Amino acid sequence: MNLDYLKTYSMVVELGSFSEAARRLSLSQPAVSFQIQRLESELGVRLLDRKEKAVSMTEVGKRLFRFTGVIKQEETKFMNDLDQIRNEVVGDLAIVASTIPSEFIVPPLLGEFKHLYPSTRPSVTMFDSYTAIARVQEGAYEVGFCGIIPEGLELESFKIAEDEIVLVVFLEHPFARRENISLKELEKEPLIFRNRTSGTQGSLEAMLLDKGYDLRRCSPTLVLGSTQAIVSAVEAGIGIAFVSNLAIKKSLALGMVKVVPVDELNLKRSFYCIYRKERLISRLLQEFIAFCQARASSGK
Known part of the structure; x- marks a missing residue:
């Protein structure tokens, strides 16, 4: 059913006059009559009994009028909710993140953000970087964190953190006693990879x-x-691996692995916050993006 037609019907009933309804709605009287006729035709029933100077509802018309009242209430409630969403930092925030951000970067951010805005309900889902980008692009998530800059997509991005990929070995590995190694020495080593x-x-x-x-x-x-x-596999002596420096802090502190520098190799990289600019409709999302940008600028 056409909502405008329902509003016109409700106005005719409330005012008891086609002409008064037309004046209130800034429509011509024939336009009001046309809308009521279309509504009756669509429903297959007569809604109003028209007399010379009065309009009365049929039994079905009374039920429809009650229905329009429910619609009005729901519309008012929705608009109030929308105003709240636009103007208050409340509600759900769907976040997608790749492995390193979801485990080491996003949790501290959310802890501070929740302290500032306790009525928010963020949730984080973990995927690989490519899937995270795709999920934000298709609108399944409002904001994402990943280790790749999205290219050729309608996504905004900014750097949120820096990291370094380092070579880690188990303590019994011969490299653990070395100050550094060459890249060529890795060719025959049991390397452990992440998925592509x-x-x-x-x-x-x-x-x-x-x-x-x-x-x-x-x-x-x-x-x-x-x-x-991968870190657990290295600790168990299965092989050696290149991993995020953020991911091995605990293992290093416990003395379970060792970082071995590789000659002329500096594997620094960045992580990014991504979002669709046109989705910045809610105050919550606006504030979260601004919060992340401020943290990125301050280097925290």
């Missing part, structure tokens, strides 16, 4: 390729789906 859709793996391969080393030529001893799984 991982932003960390993609960044690692691209940065090594810039140094003339094609990591894709290596045959990994193991391919795992998360950074934490």
Whole structure:
């Protein structure tokens, strides 16, 4: 049913006059009559009994009038809710993040944001970087965090944090006693990889390729789906791996792994906050993006 026609019907009933309804709605009287006729035709019933100077509702017309009252109430409630969403920092915030941001970058941000705005309800879902970008692009999530700048998409992005990919080995590995190693020495080592859709793996391969080393030529001893799984595998002595420096702080503090510098290799990379600019309709999303930008600028 056409909502405008329902509003016209409600106005005719309330005022008891087609001409008064037309004047109140800034329509011509024939336009009001046309809308009522279309509504009756669509429903297949007569809604109003028209007399010379009065209009009365049929039984079905009375039910429809009650229905229009419900619609008015719901419309008012919705508009009030919309005003609240636009003007207050409240409600749900759907966030998608790749592995490293979801485990080490986003939680501290949300802790501080929740302290500022306790009525917010953020939720974080973890995917690889490429999937996170796709989910924000298609509108399934309002904001995302990943290790790749989205290219050729209608997404806004800004750098939120920096990281370094480092080589970690288990304590019994010969490299653990070395001050540094060469890139060539890695060729025969049991390397553990992340899956190819991982932003960390993609960044690692691209940065090594810039140094003339094609990591894709290596045959990994193991391919795992998360950074934490890789760190655990290294701790267990299964192999060695390039991982995020953020992900090994605990293992380093406990003395379970060692970082080994690789000659002429500096694998710094950035993480980004991404969002669709046209989705900045809610005050909550606006404030969260502004909050993240402020934290990024301050280096916190």
